[in-house]
Amino acid sequence: MQLNYRDQLMLLKDILSEHESECCGSVAEYEQLERLIRSLMANAEVNDQLKQSLETIYTYCQNGKNSSDITDFIASHQGQLTQWLEDINALS
Template identity: 50%
Template sequence: MPLSYQDQVNLLTDILSNQQTDCCGSVAECEQVERLVKSLMVNTNLDNNVKPVLQEIYQYSQNGKYSSDLDEHILSNQENLNNWVDNIGQFS
């Protein structure tokens, strides 16, 4: 059973919030974020103002997936994570 749009937004928010709070994460989380963002981006009802935020999140997860120090990558993106979680909250 596929996740609804709202479920996808909630899951994305949860993962990013956990990374922000814990200052750590896993490659599997980065891959999950990529899949969620891709799925959200193809939604035809998506507000065009949201797409740049999702593209930033996708790039963050790509960089994290290939980072030699994922925890440092997450730590260095704390402000971005905070902004993204806030932005996602506005369109969910």
């Protein structure tokens, strides 16, 4: 089943919110975020400001899935997670 633009944004926000609140995640979640972001980046509905945030989140995912301690990695990005969620809500 193909997710539409709004569904993709909701899923992105849900996973990032979980990282922010629970301070835990998995390699599979990072890989799912990467797929979502690639799909959103190809979508003409996404404005340039949101694309900049998505690029930063994509880098976070790449570094996170290769981290030796995902929990510590997420904890070190709490401020950024909060900002990304605010950006997504404001720009979408």
